[in-house]
Amino acid sequence: GQLVRPQQITVLGATGSIGLSTLDVLARHPQRYEVFALTGFSRLTELEALCLRHRPQFAVAADEATARELQLRLRLAGLKTEVLAGEAGLCAVAAHPDVDAVMAAIVGAAGLQPTLAAVRAGKRVLLANKEALVMSGALFMQAVREHNAVLLPIDSEHNAIFQSLPRDFGRGLSAVGVRRILLTASGGPFREMPVSALADVTPEQACKHPNWSMGRKISVDSASMMNKGLELIEACWLFDARPEQVEVVIHPQSVIHSLVDYVDGSVLAQLGNPDMRTPIAHALAWPERIDAGVSALDLFKIARLDFQAPDEQRFPCLRLARQAAEAGGSAPAMLNAANEMAVAAFLERRIRFTEIATIIEFVLNAEAVVSVEALQAVLRADSRARELAQGWLQQHGC
Ligand code: NAD
Ligand code: MG
Numbered sequence: 001g002q003l004v005r006p007q008q009i010t011v012l013g014a015t016g017s018i019g020l021s022t023l024d025v026l027a028r029h030p031q032r033y034e035v036f037a038l039t040g041f042s043r044l045t046e047l048e049a050l051c052l053r054h055r056p057q058f059a060v061a062a063d064e065a066t067a068r069e070l071q072l073r074l075r076l077a078g079l080k081t082e083v084l085a086g087e088a089g090l091c092a093v094a095a096h097p098d099v100d101a102v103m104a105a106i107v108g109a110a111g112l113q114p115t116l117a118a119v120r121a122g123k124r125v126l127l128a129n130k131e132a133l134v135m136s137g138a139l140f141m142q143a144v145r146e147h148n149a150v151l152l153p154i155d156s157e158h159n160a161i162f163q164s165l166p167r168d169f170g171r172g173l174s175a176v177g178v179r180r181i182l183l184t185a186s187g188g189p190f191r192e193m194p195v196s197a198l199a200d201v202t203p204e205q206a207c208k209h210p211n212w213s214m215g216r217k218i219s220v221d222s223a224s225m226m227n228k229g230l231e232l233i234e235a236c237w238l239f240d241a242r243p244e245q246v247e248v249v250i251h252p253q254s255v256i257h258s259l260v261d262y263v264d265g266s267v268l269a270q271l272g273n274p275d276m277r278t279p280i281a282h283a284l285a286w287p288e289r290i291d292a293g294v295s296a297l298d299l300f301k302i303a304r305l306d307f308q309a310p311d312e313q314r315f316p317c318l319r320l321a322r323q324a325a326e327a328g329g330s331a332p333a334m335l336n337a338a339n340e341m342a343v344a345a346f347l348e349r350r351i352r353f354t355e356i357a358t359i360i361e362f363v364l365n366a367e368a369v370v371s372v373e374a375l376q377a378v379l380r381a382d383s384r385a386r387e388l389a390q391g392w393l394q395q396h397g398c
Contacts, residue, residue, distance in 0.1 A: 008036035009284075010058075010093045012114050013105035015040035015047050017215045018128045018154065021276045022103045023054060025284060025292055033284065037093035039106070039114075048073050051081050058082050058096075060089040090114035095121035101284065104129040105154070107217050108340050109382055112136060116375070122147040126283040128154040130234045131340070135333040136378045137237040151238070152283035157183050157231055158238055159279035160257030160270035165239065173241055181241055182259040182267070183231060184251040185310065186211050188223040191252065195314050199354045203347050211254040211274045220343045224356050225310065229321020230339075233332050236325055243325040248318065250308045255297070273297055316357040320364060329369040330381035337385035338363035341393075350398040363388045 009026060013019045019038075026033045039060035040047035051059050051074055059074070059081050061067040067085035074081045084092055094102050094117040102118035103126045104111055111129035116136070118125045120143055127133060133140050144151050153159045161183075166176050173181075189208055190198060206223040207216055214222070221227035228248050235246050249259075257279075259269040272278045273294055281292035312319040317339070324331040342356040351359070363385050372378045 006030070006032055006034040007100040008098050009033050010037040010039075010096070010099050010102045010118075011035065011105065012039050012090060012094060012103060012111065012118075013041075013107065013129070014038040014050055015043045016105055016107065017213065018105035018276060018280070019103070022105065022126075022280050022284075023050065025277050025281045025290075027054075028293055029290055032290070036096070036099050039090055039093065041106075041110075044070055051079060052077055055079060056081055057098075058084060058089075058093045060084045060086075060093055062086065087113055091117035094118040094123070097121075099123060101126060103154070103280075104132065107131070107215055109135060109337060112378075116140065116143060119143045119149045119151070120147050122149050124150040124152065126152050126154050126280070130155055130230050131336050133237055134230050134233045134336050135382060136372070136375065137233070137332065139373065139375060139378065141237055152286055153234075153238055154276070154279050154283055155231060155234060156274070156276065156279050157258040158234060159282055160184075161235065161239060161260060163270045163282065164258070164260040164268040169239060173239060173245065177263045178245075178260055179263050180261040181235055181239065181246045182249050182261060183228065183235060183246055184249050184254070184256055184258050185225065185228045186222065186254045187250040187252055187308075187310075188225060188227075190223055190314075191250065198314070199352050201353045203349065206346070206353060210252070212276075216347060217340070217343055220346060220356075221339070224317045224353070225315035226317035226321060226339050226343075226356070226360075228310070228315075229318050229324075230336065232318075232321055233325045243322055248310050250310050252306055253302060253304075255302055255305060271297060317360065320357060320360050324364065327369045329371045330367075330377070331364065331369045333372060333378050333381040334363055334367065334385040335360060337382040338389045341386055341389035345393055345398060350393065351396075359389050359392050362392050 035054040035056045037058035038056045041062045061070050064085045067083045071083040094114045101124040104115040105128040108131045112132040115132040207219040254274040256269050261267050275294045277292040278294050324335040338360040342359040345351045366388050
C-alpha cells in the first residue's frame with residue numbers, strides 16, 4: 001500500500017552485481033523506497049554515475065583520497081550528497097538512525113564490520129554478503145537476536161528456503177516438522193568437464209556461469225562449488241540446522257532455488273527464473289510482494305528439471321566446507337579467508353584452479369580449531385588463514 005514516508009535504503013556494494021540489481025528494483029518503486037546511501041570500492045566513475053542517478057544523502061568511497069575526488073565531482077554536478085570514506089564510512093551509513101533497511105552486498109570479509117554495524121543498529125538487513133555470516137555465524141546471529149534486527153536472506157537458495165519455511169521456523173526445524181533442507185546447486189560451468197581437465201581451466205572459463213551473471217569472486221566459487229559450501233554453512237546459521245540436515249542437490253536448470261522436506265513427506269520449494277531481482281524484491285517488501293521486473297516462469301519452455309548428487313572428487317571444496325561446518329569455531333572463518341586468498345591468486349593466474357582446494361586444505365590442517373566468541377577472535381582467525389595461504393603461495397613460487 002501507499003506509505004507516508006518512503007523507506008530509506010543503504011546499498012553497501014552498490015557498484016556490484018547485486019548492488020545494481022537492487023537499484024533496479026528500488027527504481028521501480030520510487031514511492032516506496034529512497035536510496036539513502038551508496039557505497040563502492042574501486043569503480044569511482046560508476047559510483048559517481050549511480051549517485052547522479054539516485055541522489056543519495058551519503059556515498060562511501062574506498063579511502064580519503066577517492067572520497068575527496070568524488071565529493072568534488074558531485075559538488076560540481078550540483079549534488080548535496082556527502083561523501084564518506086573507508087570502513088568507518090561504511091559502518092556509519094549502515095547504522096545511521098534514518099536508515100530502514102541495508103542491502104549487505106559487499107563481497108567477502110570486507111563486508112563483515114559494516115554488515116554487523118547494520119545488525120547492531122537493529123536494521124532490516126538484506127544479506128547477500130554470505131562470507132560475513134560464514135566467518136562470524138554465532139556472533140552474528142547473537143547480535144541479530146540482541147538488537148532485534150530483521151535478517152532476510154538474498155542468496156537465492158536461502159531466500160527460497162525462507163519462503164518454504166513457516167513464519168515461526170525460529171522455534172527450531174524439528175519443532176516445525178522439517179526433516180531436511182535441500183540446497184540446490186547448478187554445478188557451475190565445470191559440472192561435466194573431465195576431472196583431469198580441471199587443472200587447466202582459465203579464469204575466463206570459470207567466470208562464465210551457465211545461468212547467472214555475477215561478480216568474479218562468487219563466479220569462481222560457483223565453479224569450484226565452494227559457493228555451495230559457504231551456502232551450506234550459511235544455511236546452518238540462518239535456519240539453525242545441523243550440517244547433516246542440509247543436503248546438496250545438483251539441479252542444472254537453476255529453476256528450483258531450494259526445497260524444504262517435511263516429516264509428513266511434503267516437499268515445499270520456491271521456483272522462478274534465475275534473476276536475483278526476485279529474492280531482492282522479496283526481502284525488500286517482505287511480508288508484502290512487489291514487482292521485481294522479472295518475467296513470469298514459462299514451465300513449457302523449461303520442459304524438464306534434472307537432479308543429481310554432487311561429486312566430491314570433482315568438487316573437493318564442498319567436502320572441505322562441510323568439514324569446516326562440522327568442526328565449527330574458527331574453521332569456517334579460516335576456510336573463507338583461505339578461499340578468498342586462493343580465488344584472488346587464481347584470478348591473477350598465479351595458481352591453477354585445482355590448487356584453490358589444495359591451499360584451503362593446507363590452511364585448515366595447519367591450525368587447531370579454536371572457539372571464536374568475540375569479533376577479535378574471528379578477525380584473528382581470518383588474518384592467520386591469510387598469512388598461512390600467503391606462506392603457501394610464497395613457498396610454491398606463486
Ligand atoms: P561484485 O564483485 O559484483 O560486487 C562487489 C561489491 O563490493 C562492489 O560494489 C565493490 O565495490 C564492493 N567491494 C569489493 N571489495 C570491497 C572492499 N574491500 N571494501 C568495500 N567494498 C568492497 O559481487 P556480487 O556478485 O555483487 O556479490 C556480492 C555479494 O553477494 C557476495 O558476497 C556474493 O557472494 C553475494 N551473492 C551474489 C550473488 C550474485 O548473483 N551476484 C548471488 C548470491 C549472493
Ligand atoms: Mg546462492
